Amino acid sequence: xxxxxxxxSPGASLRGTRAAPRVRKAxxxxxxxxxxxxxxxxxxxxxxxxxxVTFVVSFWNYTGYSIxxxxxxxxxxxxxDRCFSPAPGFCTTFRTYLSTLKFCxxxxxxxxxxxxxxxxxxxxxxxxxxxxxxxxxxxxxxxxTSNVIRMIxxxxxxxxxxxxxxxxxxxxxxxxPIEWLLxxxxxxxxxxxxxxxxxxxxxxxxxxxRIDRSLVEAAxxxxxxxxxxxxxxxxxxxxxGIAIGSxxxxxxxxxxxxxxxxxxxxxxxxAGKVISTEISALQFPIASANAIVLLVIVxxxxxxxxxxxxxxxxx
Amino acid sequence: MREQRSRAFYILSAVFALYVLFLYGPTITITVLSxxxxxxxxxxPLNGLSLHWFHNLWAGxxxxxxxxxxxxxxxxxxxxTILTVVISLMAGLAYRRxxxxxxxxxxxxxxxxxxxxxxxxxxxxxxxxxxxxxISGLGDTLSDSYGxxxxxxxxxxxxxxxxxxxxxxxxxxxxxxxxLGAHLTWTLPFGLLIMFAIFNRFNxxxxxxxxxxxxxxxQGFRYVVLPLVAPSLLGVALFGFTLSWDEIARSSQAVxxxxxxxxxxxxxxxxxxxxxxxALGTVTTGVSFLVIGCILGCVFLVQARRRRYGSDAxxxxx
Numbered sequence: 001x002x003x004x005x006x007x008x009s010p011g012a013s014l015r016g017t018r019a020a021p022r023v024r025k026a027x028x029x030x031x032x033x034x035x036x037x038x039x040x041x042x043x044x045x046x047x048x049x050x051x052x053v054t055f056v057v058s059f060w061n062y063t064g065y066s067i068x069x070x071x072x073x074x075x076x077x078x079x080x081d082r083c084f085s086p087a088p089g090f091c092t093t094f095r096t097y098l099s100t101l102k103f104c105x106x107x108x109x110x111x112x113x114x115x116x117x118x119x120x121x122x123x124x125x126x127x128x129x130x131x132x133x134x135x136x137x138x139x140x141x142x143x144x145t146s147n148v149i150r151m152i153x154x155x156x157x158x159x160x161x162x163x164x165x166x167x168x169x170x171x172x173x174x175x176x177p178i179e180w181l182l183x184x185x186x187x188x189x190x191x192x193x194x195x196x197x198x199x200x201x202x203x204x205x206x207x208x209x210r211i212d213r214s215l216v217e218a219a220x221x222x223x224x225x226x227x228x229x230x231x232x233x234x235x236x237x238x239x240x241g242i243a244i245g246s247x248x249x250x251x252x253x254x255x256x257x258x259x260x261x262x263x264x265x266x267x268x269x270x271a272g273k274v275i276s277t278e279i280s281a282l283q284f285p286i287a288s289a290n291a292i293v294l295l296v297i298v299x300x301x302x303x304x305x306x307x308x309x310x311x312x313x314x315x
Numbered sequence: 316m317r318e319q320r321s322r323a324f325y326i327l328s329a330v331f332a333l334y335v336l337f338l339y340g341p342t343i344t345i346t347v348l349s350x351x352x353x354x355x356x357x358x359x360p361l362n363g364l365s366l367h368w369f370h371n372l373w374a375g376x377x378x379x380x381x382x383x384x385x386x387x388x389x390x391x392x393x394x395x396t397i398l399t400v401v402i403s404l405m406a407g408l409a410y411r412r413x414x415x416x417x418x419x420x421x422x423x424x425x426x427x428x429x430x431x432x433x434x435x436x437x438x439x440x441x442x443x444x445x446x447x448x449x450i451s452g453l454g455d456t457l458s459d460s461y462g463x464x465x466x467x468x469x470x471x472x473x474x475x476x477x478x479x480x481x482x483x484x485x486x487x488x489x490x491x492x493x494x495l496g497a498h499l500t501w502t503l504p505f506g507l508l509i510m511f512a513i514f515n516r517f518n519x520x521x522x523x524x525x526x527x528x529x530x531x532x533x534q535g536f537r538y539v540v541l542p543l544v545a546p547s548l549l550g551v552a553l554f555g556f557t558l559s560w561d562e563i564a565r566s567s568q569a570v571x572x573x574x575x576x577x578x579x580x581x582x583x584x585x586x587x588x589x590x591x592x593x594a595l596g597t598v599t600t601g602v603s604f605l606v607i608g609c610i611l612g613c614v615f616l617v618q619a620r621r622r623r624y625g626s627d628a629x630x631x632x633x
Binding site: 251 | 323327328330331338341342344345348356358401405409410411413414416417420423424427430432434439440448493499507553560563564567568576577581584592600604606607611
């Protein structure tokens with residue numbers, strides 16, 4: 001529902017709300033403060049403070065069952081163990097990040113193509129608003145169902161005796177079942193695309209539905225072909241949506257450990273999975289150091305992508 | 316007026332249909348397979364049709380404490396939903412005015428939405444562990460200093476407190492402390508963004524009319540603003556419940572000893588090799604669809620009602 005409401009409010013911006021209610025300046029000036037207080041408290045105690053604590057603990061020591069205040073750099077040294085030695089092949093951190101970045105690139109490219117195509121179809125090919133809302137809802141509803149179940153759902157399709165292999169063997173395309181369909185890089189990438197394409201569709205849909213149709217018509221009238229209109233008018237005007245969708249997809253894949261775990265049969269490393277493994281081994285300070293490294297990398301990616309957008313214009 | 320559909324329309328329609336198949340196909344597959352006969356396996360073919368695996372699930376055979384996890388998730392989901400709606404609505408109202416720190420809170424919400432969940436989860440776990448260690452430490456100190464038999468007055472109270480902590484205190488972590496907080500960091504940003512979308516389209520003249528007629532601030536909110544935004548709040552509730560019900564990454568380190576349904580399910584993926592896991596999947600997805608259906612149904616009902624009774628403009632004076 002909300003996605004369609006967002007999509008339907010062309011031209012609305014946060015600045016609009018700021019300017020609108022000029023009324024009642026004198027009375028109730030403190031009101032916004034107690035109204036925002038609960039949200040501020042939740043973010044303070046469950047987001048900001050935890051991030052600070054993580055940063056601090058990344059310099060602490062730990063014993064088997066507790067963490068003790070200190071200022072040591074061991075945890076970072078361990079995180080980058082053997083990374084700057086002459087034989088960097090032994091450095092697991094670089095390899096893990098390389099693998100995670102590989103998934104990022106693949107999933108980003110695929111979700112971008114699918115997301116852009118679906119959004120384009122909904123905005124420029126569907127004629128009635130009701131149909132558009134219904135089709136957009138069809139794309140969004142799985143987002144509200146369980147990700148773990150949606151991963152498990154691939155087992156009967158991709159397994160050794162799964163539907164895909166049954167069909168492939170049955171039709172004689174392959175002689176024996178393909179093994180790399182499940183619990184593999186392929187399965188991880190597939191599930192990540194399956195789950196996260198919605199994060200690309202919704203922001204692009206939002207940007208695209210604000211494109212003034214007369215611009216598209218003007219391009220046609222000026223003799224542009226379909227592709228020229230697409231690449232010179234529609235893509236540039238959807239840039240913000242593309243950037244927001246990319247931020248979502250890239251940050252989700254960078255931090256992912258659940259999908260990699262389940263679809264990789266707990267055998268494939270990822271930046272997030274390293275952290276979760278260290279936590280289960282109660283190596284909190286090392287996990288914190290790795291979390292800070294991941295945080296810095298993710299922030300750098302967001303920093304790069306956010307140059308393309310003014311997020312607040314999109315609301 | 317209607318022009319002929321272009322070839323692109325048909326190609327893109329086919330692409331869209333394929334995408335929908337890709338989106339729903341797997342879920343439909345496990346729903347079908349959850350009705351496997353008692354001898355059926357994890358893949359096709361269906362070995363008869365039965366409710367065997369649902370019965371199995373109900374009896375709890377081979378599945379550790381699924382019912383408990385289901386109840387945990389349901390309770391947590393309801394609390395998260397209520398808090399998300401209330402806190403987001405209040406924040407949405409606050410953002411209709413200027414206040415110091417509005418940019419900071421907005422960007423914090425965006426950060427909470429985008430930063431990797433494992434980091435948030437770890438941070439909350441650490442925060443609570445440090446709090447636990449501090450409380451236990453305080454208990455030990457108090458107990459050692461004042462816990463003897465020969466102390467009186469305030470010292471005795473402190474000593475008793477120390478002993479009490481030593482004997483009873485285990486952890487602050489739990490489903491409704493750290494777990495609840497972890498879920499809220501995920502649902503509140505969505506709630507806030509939806510509230511922005513709502514109030515951007517909100518016409519303040521209704522409220523002004525109410526005020527001109529002498530309504531107090533509370534009356535204006537209760538009888539004018541709230542009924543107008545109520546259907547959109549259902550959207551916030553939808554996000555609140557479904558996101559909490561399915562949340563796994565942020566819960567992973569932050570729910571303490573209790574387990575939520577998604578966490579239990581994740582554990583089952585490595586241990587269970589019967590269709591009982593599909594039955595659980597069908598039940599979980601069923602709950603999600605029930606909630607989505609109810610809420611979307613309510614929204615459409617309210618909108619239809621508004622179209623019917625919404626305006627009496629042009630109908631003359633009654």
